[in-house]
Amino acid sequence: MNNNKKILLLGDQAIALGAIHSGLSGVYAYPGTPSTEVTEYIQESPLAKEKAIHCRWCTNEKTAMEAALGMSYIGKRALVCMKHVGLNVAADAFINSAMTGSNGGLVVLVADDPSMHSSQNEQDSRFYGKFAFTPIFEPSSQQESYDMIRSAFDLSEQFQLPVLMRLTTRMAHSRAVVQTADIHHGNDIRFPEDLSRWVLLPVNARRRYNELLAIQTPLENAAAESKFNAYRAGDKKGVIACGIGYNYLMENFPDGCGRTVLKISQYPIPKTLVKKLLADCDEVLILEDGQPFVEEQVRGLLDESGKIKGRLSGELPRVGELTPDNVRTALGFPSELHHAPSENVVPRPPALCQGCGHRDVYDSLNEVAKEYDNAKVFSDIGCYTLGALPPFRAIDSCVDMGASITMAKGAADGGLFPSIAVIGDSTFTHSGITGLLDAVNSQSNITVIISDNLTTAMTGGQDSAGTERLEAICEGVGVAPEHIRVVVPLPKNKEEIKTILREEIEYKGVSVIIPRRECIQTLKRNKKIR
Amino acid sequence: MKSDIILSGVGGQGILSIATIIGEAALNEGLFIKQAEVHGMSQRGGDVQSNLRISSSAIYSDLIAKGRVDAIISLEPMEALRYKTYLSPTGWIVSNSTPFVNIPNYPEKEKLYAELSALPHVILIDVDAIAKEVGSPRTTNMVLLGAASPILGIGTDKLENAIGRVFARKGEETVQSNQKAFRMGLEAGQQQMKKAK
Numbered sequence: 147m148n149n150n151k152k153i154l155l156l157g158d159q160a161i162a163l164g165a166i167h168s169g170l171s172g173v174y175a176y177p178g179t180p181s182t183e184v185t186e187y188i189q190e191s192p193l194a195k196e197k198a199i200h201c202r203w204c205t206n207e208k209t210a211m212e213a214a215l216g217m218s219y220i221g222k223r224a225l226v227c228m229k230h231v232g233l234n235v236a237a238d239a240f241i242n243s244a245m246t247g248s249n250g251g252l253v254v255l256v257a258d259d260p261s262m263h264s265s266q267n268e269q270d271s272r273f274y275g276k277f278a279f280t281p282i283f284e285p286s287s288q289q290e291s292y293d294m295i296r297s298a299f300d301l302s303e304q305f306q307l308p309v310l311m312r313l314t315t316r317m318a319h320s321r322a323v324v325q326t327a328d329i330h331h332g333n334d335i336r337f338p339e340d341l342s343r344w345v346l347l348p349v350n351a352r353r354r355y356n357e358l359l360a361i362q363t364p365l366e367n368a369a370a371e372s373k374f375n376a377y378r379a380g381d382k383k384g385v386i387a388c389g390i391g392y393n394y395l396m397e398n399f400p401d402g403c404g405r406t407v408l409k410i411s412q413y414p415i416p417k418t419l420v421k422k423l424l425a426d427c428d429e430v431l432i433l434e435d436g437q438p439f440v441e442e443q444v445r446g447l448l449d450e451s452g453k454i455k456g457r458l459s460g461e462l463p464r465v466g467e468l469t470p471d472n473v474r475t476a477l478g479f480p481s482e483l484h485h486a487p488s489e490n491v492v493p494r495p496p497a498l499c500q501g502c503g504h505r506d507v508y509d510s511l512n513e514v515a516k517e518y519d520n521a522k523v524f525s526d527i528g529c530y531t532l533g534a535l536p537p538f539r540a541i542d543s544c545v546d547m548g549a550s551i552t553m554a555k556g557a558a559d560g561g562l563f564p565s566i567a568v569i570g571d572s573t574f575t576h577s578g579i580t581g582l583l584d585a586v587n588s589q590s591n592i593t594v595i596i597s598d599n600l601t602t603a604m605t606g607g608q609d610s611a612g613t614e615r616l617e618a619i620c621e622g623v624g625v626a627p628e629h630i631r632v633v634v635p636l637p638k639n640k641e642e643i644k645t646i647l648r649e650e651i652e653y654k655g656v657s658v659i660i661p662r663r664e665c666i667q668t669l670k671r672n673k674k675i676r
Numbered sequence: 677m678k679s680d681i682i683l684s685g686v687g688g689q690g691i692l693s694i695a696t697i698i699g700e701a702a703l704n705e706g707l708f709i710k711q712a713e714v715h716g717m718s719q720r721g722g723d724v725q726s727n728l729r730i731s732s733s734a735i736y737s738d739l740i741a742k743g744r745v746d747a748i749i750s751l752e753p754m755e756a757l758r759y760k761t762y763l764s765p766t767g768w769i770v771s772n773s774t775p776f777v778n779i780p781n782y783p784e785k786e787k788l789y790a791e792l793s794a795l796p797h798v799i800l801i802d803v804d805a806i807a808k809e810v811g812s813p814r815t816t817n818m819v820l821l822g823a824a825s826p827i828l829g830i831g832t833d834k835l836e837n838a839i840g841r842v843f844a845r846k847g848e849e850t851v852q853s854n855q856k857a858f859r860m861g862l863e864a865g866q867q868q869m870k871k872a873k
Contacts, residue, residue: 179716264716482743
């Protein structure tokens with residue numbers, strides 16, 4: 147079907163539309179900046195609706211990864227989307243999906259966040275791809291994002307292996323014009339030929355691991371011949387430009403780049419091309435957004451030649467994202483500053499919205515916590531993490547999805563009182579329920595506050611998996627019904643909330659308090675729609 | 677042509693509505709576009725910016741290098757100055773003059789105005805007052821776009837037409853008030869531009 151159009155799309159949306167046009171049957175995801183817009187685009191696409199592409203949010207990245215693997219098992223094309231730290235949650239399923247292999251095309255789209263614009267760390271997902279022995283794609287432009295997802299599905303089906311596609315923030319959240327291609331129909335149900343590799347008993351896993359290792363050379367050959375990788379001969383100064391590193395390189399040569407350039411957007415790293423570059427050049431600068439994944443491999447443990455430059459040798463900063471400016475410096479060009487930084491400008495950190503229910507929770511909690519000498523509040527990932535900043539300074543930890551309840555449990559087990567957890571509704575269903583079960587089983591003396599705003603707010607208000615069922619879930623896990631307390635977080639209810647907090651802190655066991663009021667952002671939006 | 681623009685403001689002020697209009701006009705002209713946005717945590721009342729690049733030839737980087745920006749369009753005066761180091765020697769700042777104070781240590785606004793006025797190419801206008809004159813307080817962003825429109829390298833008429841296309845689904849009245857806001861912003865901006873020269 148002819149479908150040539152020009153559309154202005156975010157990198158995330160280009161992936162989404164490319165996937166729809168490549169015969170996608172389902173997208174599985176948990177929201178996470180900067181990956182959220184892939185799934186949202188598919189949810190809002192009339193074409194996806196017409197094709198009945200499955201696109202409902204999942205409870206977490208692991209359930210998403212497994213559901214996609216199931217869809218791939220029956221021969222259909224499936225996409226999984228998450229942010230980089232989400233891949234930690236999905237890691238068990240992801241690593242083992244390479245062991246089973248896939249059937250229908252399976253692409254795992256992971257958006258990394260170097261510079262930590264909206265994340266706890268800047269882990270580089272390419273390490274996961276190498277760890278799992280999967281091919282990796284890393285687009286350098288929105289057009290490449292659109293084109294590449296189709297190639298990723300094709301490669302996945304050719305090698306019967308999941309493909310990791312890695313974006314970084316600037317590619318995920320930047321718009322450019324994309325030219326669309328023809329629309330492919332989805333696959334029909336077709337079971338895998340080799341059924342034993344899907345049962346990872348040791349006897350099958352050992353055989354399968356050898357097969358997985360054996361296809362690494364063909365995968366590397368595919369990368370060497372990939373249309374997304376390129377070797378362009380030039381002078382004795384070489385550059386390896388990975389993903390969007392290529393853009394910052396070219397930006398600094400408006401009249402054309404005379405250096406010898408190896409552009410890498412498909413992995414495993416094509417060794418033959420790297421060898422050629424090192425032979426052709428006196429020095430090689432490696433530009434990669436994120437951690438020095440390629441640089442470490444090219445350099446190896448023992449390289450002392452001084453020939454390889456990058457983040458490890460200090461030409462580029464060791465941390466933070468690439469920018470046209472730090473690449474400019476690394477290329478040896480002077481910076482162009484015409485104006486000194488302003489001395490009047492002060493930081494403007496993000497804050498909880500005016501009228502947000504989390505504010506009322508923290509107002510009450512702070513006053514009650516002050517009544518105890520050693521109260522500690524373990525918190526979690528979401529808008530309410532902003533409660534760590536002034537004026538609240540209400541929480542003592544934020545580590546990973548669900549860690550509030552389990553850390554509170556560990557601290558209580560060790561003798562802390564009161565040990566309090568603050569978690570959001572969506573984070574609770576993502577990874578809090580199992581921790582709550584642990585706490586119930588060991589009768590830990592903790593007070594869990596599930597601050598319920600009926601949505602996944604921080605990422606823009608996506609559906610929350612446990613809405614209207616939180617009390618039932620807590621009761622089902624084994625929390626005593628009389629210690630599951632629901633309150634409405636409004637200033638007028640402050641004294642009531644404080645009383646309930648005191649009662650449940652004093653109860654020796656697991657208690658859950660659910661302050662429940664709709665997120666004011668989704669409230670405003672829903673009012674407009676109504 | 678080539679125009680490198682930083683749009684800035686505070687999360688929630690809606691800087692992306694300005695980007696949408698410029699993007700629509702550029703797309704309609706067959707120009708190349710790159711527009712890097714900020715999503716996620718920083719949107720909650722913090723400082724936000726978007727790098728918008730339009731050009732008649734291919735654009736590589738999604739981000740603009742320091743010292744290369746042709747126009748900083750800001751819905752807030754302190755947020756305009758946050759990106760001062762990005763300004764080229766010929767670059768303009770077009771900013772709303774009304775501060776958005778949601779932090780305890782917000783600087784004295786006279787200091788901000790003095791720093792802005794010391795720059796060679798600045799348009800500082802009270803977009804809220806002009807939007808009130810238009811009769812629709814929600815058109816502030818289009819007032820600001822109007823004031824910046826002569827320096828963007830796309831015809832002002834083309835931007836005005838783009839407003840029509842983008843707002844069309846919201847009805848003729850919305851289109852009219854936003855286009856009026858754009859024209860009043862353009863006029864206010866041109867008066868200041870003459871003074872600057």
